[in-house]
Amino acid sequence: MKYLILLLLFSKTFIAFSQNYGTLKGRVTDENYNNEPVAFANVAVYRKYTGTNQELELELINGTSTDENGEYYIPNISAGTYAIEVTHTDLPRAIRINGVQIKSNGFVNLDIKYPIIDHSKPPTAPYKCRLTDNGFWVGSKIAHR
Numbered sequence: 051m052k053y054l055i056l057l058l059l060f061s062k063t064f065i066a067f068s069q070n071y072g073t074l075k076g077r078v079t080d081e082n083y084n085n086e087p088v089a090f091a092n093v094a095v096y097r098k099y100t101g102t103n104q105e106l107e108l109e110l111i112n113g114t115s116t117d118e119n120g121e122y123y124i125p126n127i128s129a130g131t132y133a134i135e136v137t138h139t140d141l142p143r144a145i146r147i148n149g150v151q152i153k154s155n156g157f158v159n160l161d162i163k164y165p166i167i168d169h170s171k172p173p174t175a176p177y178k179c180r181l182t183d184n185g186f187w188v189g190s191k192i193a194h195r
Contacts, residue, residue: 072158073152074124082164088138090138093124
């Protein structure tokens with residue numbers, strides 16, 4: 051009887067603990083290249099908090115890389131509101147999505163598209179760029195596919 055009570059207490063604690071987490075999954079694509087998947091992009095989950103100077107800061111909670119199909123899967127995220135950021139070495143800037151709600155014991159499907167880049171304007175600093183003969187801006191951090 052004593053072992054049964056202990057087993058019930060531990061199982062109840064485990065169930066309550068596991069229900070406070072959710073999962074984020076999705077696909078990263080690039081509108082500049084006919085919605086091709088962005089392989090090996092970094093997907094990071096940040097929590098916003100107020101820092102010591104009363105300024106809003108971000109704390110890295112979890113992250114992963116996309117696979118060759120541009121898909122990612124991040125389990126065990128505490129329920130709450132987060133900022134999701136995607137970066138890739140071949141793309142000129144990060145994409146941040148604020149206000150993503152992760153619910154207890156739920157799945158959030160978040161597909162992210164890199165927006166179309168206006169090649170008539172140079173990217174913002176710190177990229178050193180030049181305009182090529184075919185009309186594309188290229189530089190040390192921007193690569194052709």
